[in-house]
Amino acid sequence: MMHRFDTLFARLFSVSLLAIVLAHLLAFIWFTQYDFPPRPPRECLALADPGVAEQMPELHERCGPPVFRGPIVLLVFQLITLVAGAWYGAKLLARPIQRFNEAAERLSENLDSPPLLDAGPKEVQQAAQIFNRMQQRIRGQVQQRARMLGAVSHDLRTPLSRLKLRLEQIDNEKLQAQMRQDLNDMIGMLDATLTYLHEQRTSEALQRYDVQALVESLVENAQDHGAEVEAHGQCAPLQTQPMALRSCVSNLIDNALRYGGATRVELHDSDAALEIRIIDHGPGISAEQREAVFEPFFRLEGSRNRNSGGVGLGMTIAREAVQRLGGHLLLEETPGGGLTSIIGLPRGVPTD
Template sequence: MRAPFNTLFGRLFGVLLVAIVLAHGLAYFWFHHYGQPPPPPPPRPEQFIEPPDGARPPPPRENSDRPWFGGPVVPLTFQFFSLIIAAWYGAKLLSRPIQRLSEAAERLSLDLDSPPLDESGPREARQAALTFNLMQKRIREQVSQRARMLGAVSHDLRTPLSRLKLRLEQIEDTRLQGQMRQDLNDMIGMLDATLSYLHEQRTSETRQWLDVQALVESMSENAQDQGSDVQFAGTCAPLQVQPMALRSCLNNLIDNALRYAGSARLELDDSREALVIRVIDHGPGIATDKRETVFEPFYRLEGSRNRNSGGVGLGMTIAKDAVERLGGRLTLEETPGGGLTAVMWLPRA
């Protein structure tokens, strides 16, 4: 008997039906006990007095025993509020499974290994949770399979590449030998960067409170100790982040600025809504129509931003993925006076 009401439609219909029946039952009971009083009995002949000519008969006396609440105001008010409560509760029944599904989808976008949905509740909610959990399982399997495949290919390619590097020593042409060695180093670098990129995607890191200001100051000082020109400015309060993901993003942005501009400046701009970190350089910059393209894997620009100046085209991709795992966004802007500014926006909520 409970099966028909174990659906969203059945529960909502049942709540509204109970509210309507109760409201009408109360109205019937109310009017039955507090309705219009019965008409008074006709006067007896000996009590009937003829009024004088031109005089009007006195108005009938109202029933003083009738209570003030005997009218329709109270039952109609009860009906009004009972239907409002039923509609509110019904809306909660309808929105609760959708809210759970939305929260699970948001968790999945940040972490593929997030816990599955609880497959309980009405039939529609159980079916949606089951489908969502199946989709999450398939996505994890596909990502794992891709990582295993690329990892195996990268590992298997190392052996012939190492043999080629040994055989290069037998080439007498020094110029040709140097060109071939450069190509082999580029291929090995791409393999290493690919494995690092896949590792970043698969890493599941819990969020924790971090002193971002101390982290940025430390990274700036470490770069200065290594002889790089990295400046720091601004203050901020601690933020709940994935520390390794944030460090990976900042490392790639700083390396990118040092590679193409020779210097970098880090600025913190904190507010109640979000923390904004800017990595500023005064290098050649990037054209407006190419700023989104550089986030694609293995994409390199012509001119100064090419593989001859270092990198294989995965640094910006790794940085953007790290920021998105934190629920933020990464954009590129033109630096006033020339250059490129990477703007990292991290929400506090």
């Protein structure tokens, strides 16, 4: 029976009613213990007339300030008690909202986060149960999509591999090269799409990581393949997700080398944040298109065409990786021409 009346309305009404009753009860106890304030003498009532107060100052001194002649103690008790009741009632209402806010934040970062505890008033329990069912449905849809993509990937790779083998039987070398390019593009798009979707659903633990060593390692690997790239600057280790950060920096360096040629990676460290700049002097990206390149499968004309490689997912993967780390990824024009990609990572521990 009590559970039926355990609602937010019932709790707030009970707190307010209790505060009012307690205020009057405390005032009654006070006056019972120390007697009620005496009725002021009749001559003191004349002080209500301003002219009398000016003509008889001795009467004003004997009667005291008018404010202390009324039931001031009662009003003080009521004010203090009602303020305390209002504060507690507001805190009581805000607590479940804060819990929902924290649960939604955890869900946005990780679909496998613990379910929301369905405790408290009736409305809160119902909302928590609906929230948990929503989380289960979202998780099920993501898992179903992953299974479907895995099946499509497996089913597509088999005929694509057979087609590549049959290309060798074509005598026309020009036609063979064109078809081989088309097949390679299809395989590249398939691999990039699966990588992107894998990055979206992957949850990685935070750990203290040497970002400087990561950047230097990526630069050295690119140099071993003949790329013109160099790293500058130093930074302290950072609490981050290593694989997500590696994916982001690697994609940005690859893009800079592919479209801009010579590339420079700079580390700028501070107590508040770490900034990684990937600078090239290629054709760059116009200001009105810099935000569009983060959309999946968006490809620029000219420099980012089919023959230059890529399927339009590198920048998308990079930004989403940085956002999972609580940072930001911006694109700016390099002085003198080119593109500068700026990764900003806070020194605080991001929420997972």
